Each structure stands twice: as structure tokens, then as C-alpha cells.
Amino acid sequence: MHRIGFLLSDGFQIMALAPQSVFEYANMTAGEAFYTLENFSVAGGEVRSSLGVAVGTRSLRGKIDVDTWIVAGVNDPLSSPPPEKILAFLRKGGSRARRIAGICTGAFVLAEAGLLAERRATTHWAYGREMQKRFPDIRVEEDRIYIVDGPVWTSAGMTAGLDLALAMVEKDLGAEIARSVAHKLVMHQRRAGGQSQHSEMLDLAPKSDRIQNALNYARQNLSRSLTVEELAETVHLSPRQFSRVFTLETGQSPAKAIEKLRLEAARLMIEQSRHPLDVIARETGFRDRRHLREAFVRGFGLPPQAVRRDARMD
Known part of the structure; x- marks a missing residue:
């Protein structure tokens, strides 16, 4: 059983939840509940997306056993700094997880927590240069779909989170299951992490x-x-x-x-x-x-x- 926690804060971008379908279909394809998913926030309860959709979450208090953390991004990370309690949790709890990921501008949260220092990372193309300016110790590669640097994963914006999730499925369960999941989700293919964000x-x-x-x-x-x-x-x-x-x-x-x-x-x-x-x-x-x-x-x-x-x- 692999436990995945989605870490949300008010104003999160709703597309950050789309990768949950990848893990759901991976379970269906594998014929067993390999992944379990749960949404988390600082205080728990309902958290609203930038669109106003309310999502139920579990608080970060108490004992939490998660193998993979996935941090959701917001539409504008420059005007919506992450809560300090989330940063403190990631600094402490992130190292205990098998891996941690930032989807889209969720990479800014990992950067603020110090988890991207001296690592390669990417984010939404519109904020890549600002990330490099604010965090010069990060090797920002702003034209990548996703990047894996050790246990830390980061992705570009929006649909790139699906590619990141498929890459996790491939690593966990193999290429054949990942291909089957992509087919079921009507995805043309799993884009390579090094692929350009632009067309x-x-x-x-x-x-x-x-x-x-x-x-x-x-x-x-x-x-x-x-x-x-x-x-x-x-x-x-x-x-x-x-x-x-x-x-x-x-x-x-x-x-x-x-x-x-x-x-x-x-x-x-x-x-x-x-x-x-x-x-x-x-x-x-x-x-x-x-x-x-x-x-x-x-x-x-x-x-x-x-x-x-x-x-x-x-």
C-alpha cells in the first residue's frame, strides 16, 4: 500500500487534483488498491479552490503516515505566499516521506521550505524566471514538463501534473500499467520529463x-x-x-x-x-x-x- 497525501491551501488550483485520477486508474489497472489518497490542509475541514470549489481535508495534526506528498499550486504564487505552518510541516515531515512533489507553482512552496536548494526543479513557465531570481540556489529549468531530482519531483503547470503522476505510476508499477492508464484516460502519451512545455x-x-x-x-x-x-x-x-x-x-x-x-x-x-x-x-x-x-x-x-x-x- 502506497499512501499519497495532497497538501492543499485556500486558493489552490483545481487542476492540482487531476492527478488523483491517474492513481485511481492505476489501482483499477493493477487489480488492487496499491494507492490510497487523502487530502490534507493545515487545519483540516473544507478548503476552497481558486474557483470556489470546496474540498474536504484532514488536518496536519497528529500522526500522519504518508509515502508521497503532492503539494498543490495556486494561480499566483507571488501574491499568495504559503502558510508558515505548511512550510514548517514540510521541513519536518517532508524528509520522512519516500518522495515529495510540487505541481505547477507548488514548486514555490517546496522552495520556500528549503526543499529545492541545490536541486534541479521546474514550475509553470510564466514563473520560472521569478523562481530563479528568488531562489538562486535552485537550478531552475523553466522549459521542462517535470523534473525528478532524488526524492523531490516538480512539474510544469496544469496538465503536466498528469505526466508527473504517470511517471510515478511507471516507477512504482511498471511501464505497461502506466501505458494502460494513459490509454484509459485518453492521454495521447506520457510526455517525457525533458520535453518542452511549449508547442x-x-x-x-x-x-x-x-x-x-x-x-x-x-x-x-x-x-x-x-x-x-x-x-x-x-x-x-x-x-x-x-x-x-x-x-x-x-x-x-x-x-x-x-x-x-x-x-x-x-x-x-x-x-x-x-x-x-x-x-x-x-x-x-x-x-x-x-x-x-x-x-x-x-x-x-x-x-x-x-x-x-x-x-x-x-
């Missing part, structure tokens, strides 16, 4: 269906050369008109946007597969592995081998 397709955010369709076509045909002429033809525009509209809507030239899509696709293949770099380069439209490496260093500040190594460590 280039979302960042480009074109305003018209025409440019969106051109980007969809590009993403589905990254192994091709993808000239402006070819992309323009797919959406029935002249090359000159296509380039003008594309740049106006996305803020980037077609060539720059396509390179970012290639980099994103290559990064996913590097993190999630064992394909040789020559194969990945060919599948994502780079001339060769040298061209791939140059693009990675320019785009991420790291060579492909380092990205693969970091993904294996998570």
Missing part, C-alpha cells in the same frame, strides 16, 4: 484557417524540402502573397517557422525514441546529423546528444 504550433497562433492549414501541411511533411512555393500552392496563394500574410499573422517568416517545427519534431523523437540521429535528421527535414546539431545548438543551446541524455535522466 511551436500554439506559439505561432495564426489568425486564419489558410495559414493554419499551411502549418498543418508542413508539420505532416517535414521530411520534404517545403519551399514557400509548395506551401503557398497548398492554400491557393501566390508565393509573395503567402509570405506576406504568413509573416503578418505569425510574426515570423515561413522559413523560420518551419525550422522551429522541425526542431520541435526532432526533439520529440530524440526524447521518446532510440532512433539514430541520422534517421531523426532525415525524418524531420534536416540535411544530415551535422545540420541537425547546428540547429539544436542554435535553438536550444544544447546538442541533440545532451537533450537525449537529459531525457533519460528524468
